[in-house]
Amino acid sequence: MQRTNFDGMACSIARTLDVIGEPWSPLVLRDVWVGLTRFDQIQADLGISRKVLTERLNHLVDQGVLERHPYDRRPRYEYHLTEKGAELVDLLMVMTGWGDKWLAGEAGPPVLYRHHACGQVSSVDLRCSHCGEPMHANDVDALPGPGSAV
Amino acid sequence: MQRTNFDGMACSIARTLDVIGEPWSPLVLRDVWVGLTRFDQIQADLGISRKVLTERLNHLVDQGVLERHPYDRRPRYEYHLTEKGAELVDLLMVMTGWGDKWLAGEAGPPVLYRHHACGQVSSVDLRCSHCGEPMHANDVDALPGPGSAV
């Protein structure tokens, strides 16, 4: 399929897509996050082909998003999120929020999140890290930053 | 390539991926967001093949994420974000934040965001919509929701 990769682009979205943009990758991360950490568990849960799962896991480990932890004298591994990977799960939570709002339909959201700090079932809100007010797509201007291609 | 779509899954991540999970789709949305609204502008900016761009735009319009606005007597269209689409851009901002932090390297982020409300260059923060405290992947438990497959 000769997929172009987005490496050359001075764009953090493109770069992030080079890490988790391939099909299945976000779902693999979700599985690891909820505790399905072994090859066959993930494969059975997603119905993904073993070949593709191997490729995805290798890529995610290469990118520092997952780590392999041996759990046997044989080469058997559990996959765990690194810190880098755990912060990607934040992205998945936002994705979940959007899907819950726009796609869940009558049945309602398939999964709920309970926030440890307050104990309530809740969802994520995007706020400005500076002033704490809501921060959405229409509340910002984009400016060229230091890493922009000039 | 016979890509499985994730329709059957009771998972808001999978559902969201069915809307914007295909290669290029997030980058197309970004372009529309920053004001590249016409076919040839997007095509030139991304270097995407015209065929694939046609497919992606049609899909995004079908999904209610983009709208076509005629701007000529001929069938010429500008693409604009719907409300549903604008909320997807929130997701892109979070993606950008992650890429800025983990992938930008020496050069620093290629794009900065200035928040209208406070006028500061800033970034997004994830907070609990209930108590307002930070809410990250490790701060929550997942529970089955009403739309879960039982």
Add this chain to the structure above:
DNA sequence: GATGTGGGTTCCCTAAGGGAACTTCGACTG
């Protein structure tokens, strides 16, 4: 009438995903 322009279509080629069978290596079984 000739040329230009934006937005697609068509065609061919290559490479990526699906699926199922096969491999490997240590562990357990009798």
Add this chain to the structure above:
DNA sequence: CAGTCGAAGTTCCCTTAGGGAACCCACATC
């Protein structure tokens, strides 16, 4: 100790999606 099991890959073949370039079409302008 031969036989079997199980997890995690690997290989093979087939189908299909993406890349790229050429082509098309309706209008507009010279």
